[in-house]
Amino acid sequence: MAKEITLNLISGRTIQQGVAIEGGKEKPLYRTACGIIEMDPSDFKKLGVWKNSNVRVTSNYGSVIVKATETSQGPHPGIGFIPMGPWANSVINPDTYSTGMPTFKGTPVKVEVAMNEPVLLGIELVQKLCGVKTA
């Protein structure tokens, strides 16, 4: 049982993400849709964790807590998928390599179990990472 695994992180749209952004990004549904990492069943085994556990995803660019869910669009061993949104954007590679386009797909990340740490709401996460004062 490994304490952490390395995955190749990609992000992108899901239909649940689309519904959640139109339904209100301040709502918990946004976190349910996008505060997740979709992983292959074989990667769950490697990490030694049940599905729907919270995990910490860390790259060279940042770190974020998300819920690990079993992918519905697999198999894709070795690939982690976080739907586009603040959770993915906390860890993806922002380098544009002089094209203007950040590298949203293909960031090596470390995934470790973080059972007792909470997944923040989308707005809460952005405000915290930006140091914005809230009431």
Place this chain on the structure above:
Amino acid sequence: MTKTVTDVICPFCGTLCDDVEVVVSDDGKKLLEVANACVIGTEKFLHSQASDRVIRPRMHQDDGTWKEVSYDEAVEYTAQMLAKAKKPLMYGWSSTNCEAQSVGNEIAEISRACCDNTAAVCHGTTLIAVQDIGLPTCTLGEVKNRADRVIFWGCNPAHAHPRHMSRYSIFPRGFFTGKGQMSRKLIVVDPRVTDTAKMADVHLQVEQGKDYELLNALRVAFRGEWLPDVVAGIPAEKIREAADMMKSGRFGIIFFGMGVTQSLSKNHNIDIAIAVTKDLNEYTKFSIMPMRGHYNVTGSGEVLAWQYGFPYSVDLSRGFARYNPGETSSNDLLVRGEVDAVFVLGSDPGAHFPISSVRKIAQLPSVCVDPHITPTSEISKLHVPVAFVGVEVGGNCYRMDNVPIDARKVVEPPEGVLTDEEFLTRVNKRLAELVGA
């Protein structure tokens, strides 16, 4: 008595469905039901009716609370911010109509801003490639009526453009495609077995980030030349099978998405995808089309291009238009700390930019014009709610194939709420007074 409005345009994705039906109350103030739209479009129409919607501008106070302000005060703050800034960034523009975009671009010129749309994090690299080698493309109507070979490369319309396949690309019975899905062969290229890939005749599960290699291998396969046993995780025989399938069609189309534009290689992926299309035209008729995301990101590119000559990342800070993605693009400007104010309309960079860029927005004077509460609005100094384009105000929008379609107004906005165009026009007028333009 309720009434049903037909032929409504859906303001969600670049498919710009034009067959939505909406049931509204007799007085035209309440939107009650939505038919024909996908689940995302339906949610967009219905969310405009939410009881907790913000309907007055609000300023973020030092203690973290919000203070309601009038539209006059919001116009004044925005105009003052843009007048004082040496090099403001004006970003977004994809979730509004072309009329508002045009006024916004005029404001950008007066305030010597960098004007950028969401292509910067979407199909910006496509636009670079198109400028490099051109784009043999067509309309979605031609796809529906003619295409018997459909390739989805690095895109997942089952999730991102939910009605694209039923309206245009896979299922409809067109003039030369009378058997609908039976008339078409579907090839999907994606590192995941997406819901789109599950429907494919051939799914090439490419190694993530190796699209360039695979596209190159296809060009070799078309010519029947030697290939290594495996390219980008795909066995050579499977590449040859896909190549033969493409060549044997009467009319083919490659749709491509973020899988290629956002992976390493970026614009070079698109360069070679267009070269593949060019090669295929030696054997049959082939086209290629980007799967544009926002319903009017294409329109923003069109309006910027006819006003300033470039489709996105336009730098007007020297008083004339410059364009150099990597230098004049939003994320590079923000990360390098080159802008001193941020104006966002019709987009949510707070949710969709890398956090390093979002942090910079939070540190600067900032205005967010958006009907929704978003991460951007919650880190901005001023949030200006506006009417929903395509629901509460009409206007011109461009579909992903560059066909302009007029969106329709179906209900009245909440009383006193301005449209994007009205708010921008007032800012433009005030700004002109301030800078003496």
